[in-house]
């Protein structure tokens with residue numbers, strides 16, 4: 142089995158996983174080495190037992206050799222216990238570490254890297270890849286290692302008994318080598334195909350389950366079921382092909398082994414009849430040859446075993462190599478000095494694109510002073526949420542800078558930086574936990590604060606009516622509550638956090654008119670000391686804010702107070718009129 146450079150790098154990284162457990166690996170190897178040494182002695186003792194004990198009618202020697210054999214066997218089995226205990230430990234700890242690292246990495250990965258993949262795909266890929274890589278420490282890998290030791294010992298044993306018979310055994314090796322190489326190549330191709338199909342299927346499955354509402358609405362169920370069956374059939378076909386290849390491997394191994402045995406019996410019997418070999422030696426030879434031929438397959442199969450592991454490991458390491466966010470003091474540099482002081486946010490000529498093809502923001506510059514409430518308006522796709530994504534450091538500007546009190550936000554410790562900002566958007570995620578947990582997000586807050594925040598968001602009456610009140614579980618992503626209730630819970634979450642900067646991205650989009658009026662009043666008055674960035678087209682909110690930034694195709698075309706913009710900016714005026722018409726139509 143030939144490995145290319147990329148495969149070799151992957152194998153190196155797999156082996157590197159064992160570095161923290163080098164003592165355990167050494168202990169396993171030492172136990173194996175001693176066991177192999179003992180295995181070497183057992184056929185010789187059996188030979189003596191037969192030739193000098195049984196065939197020579199020497200009862201005393203027969204008992205001595207029997208006991209010696211038994212003692213060696215007990216030592217070998219005792220070592221087996223130590224080896225198994227440590228091997229099982231590695232077998233558990235390596236997949237656990239791989240899963241833990243992947244989980245950590247997923248949570249800390251850059252948004253850009255996460256965007257390419259859907260969650261179901263990630264879960265399926267990681268689960269499967271970790272399982273495959275974990276097989277590196279199952280019994281078959283260690284069996285290969287112990288087989289190598291046994292093979293060397295067995296080969297010496299064979300030579301010591303008869304070199305001519307040894308030659309017969311060794312001649313068979315190249316045949317087996319050619320076969321294993323061919324089979325491994327085929328198996329690798331099939332397995333790579335299987336991984337790809339499995340990945341595509343997981344992506345399709347996740348996408349379908351997430352879009353179940355649309356599927357019902359548009360009557361797509363039959364098409365999706367058809368695709369499911371097609372995907373599963375392809376996977377079943379590949380599985381059958383892989384099973385057949387495995388069987389071919391087993392078949393060739395069994396047949397070649399039997400051929401070797403038959404040759405030894407025929408040749409060996411001839412030598413016994415010629416008196417150049419004793420019966421004990423013949424049986425010892427047969428045992429030694431099983432030490433040599435068994436491992437020949439196993440050793441040549443090293444590549445065959447790696448064939449399944451390498452594609453999974455490659456995919457796992459590729460995933461782990463995706464860029465992560467700069468968590469940790471050493472990377473996120475200094476603690477933010479102006480934590481208790483006022484905050485001033487400055488965008489300095491910020492440009493950005495998600496992909497090389499399309500520029501999303503073009504030299505955007507503005508400033509938000511302490512306590513200011515600034516609104517961003519613009520058509521769909523003009524880049525409003527992108528401005529927020531950059532502020533949250535989900536993405537980095539392609540050029541230009543965002544400053545907080547004159548400091549580049551990238552030089553502030555990320556965890557500390559994000560704790561200064563609370564966000565409420567229209568697609569906030571609610572965890573499958575109680576309303577209380579969703580509001581506090583596991584931070585320690587007294588009940589009074591929770592009740593106050595809940596009242597300010599106008600969701601207090603709704604919660605009081607629930608059978609389990611604050612302990613009511615909202616269901617996966619808040620399926621048990623309405624869109625408006627969900628947004629109110631998210632707003633309460635932001636209020637509890639008490640951070641200096643509040644970001645409201647269409648935060649009241651799902652509110653009814655009464656709740657919206659109450660929350661707008663609250664935003665205007667109670668949050669007067671907070672710095673807020675608001676994405677909204679609602680005049681009721683826009684007239685409260687200090688200034689409105691008008692965005693068009695990623696560029697700022699105007700900045701001013703709502704009333705001034707209504708007078709001087711035609712595009713803004715049209716936007717407001719359109720909103721009023723939309724509201725009137727909704728009221729009808």
Ligand SMILES: Nc1ncnc2c1ncn2[C@@H]1O[C@H](COP(=O)(O)OP(=O)(O)OP(=O)(O)O)[C@@H](O)[C@H]1O
Nearest residue numbers: 256495496501519520521522523524525526527528
């Ligand atoms: N993750 C992404 N990868 C690639 N392109 C993206 C991504 N997110 C947004 N875009 C593109 O960037 C542009 C600006 O998107 P953005 O969400 O900032 O606009 P917006 O003004 O907030 O729009 P809306 O009013 O519809 O929410 C759009 O053309 C959008 O397709």
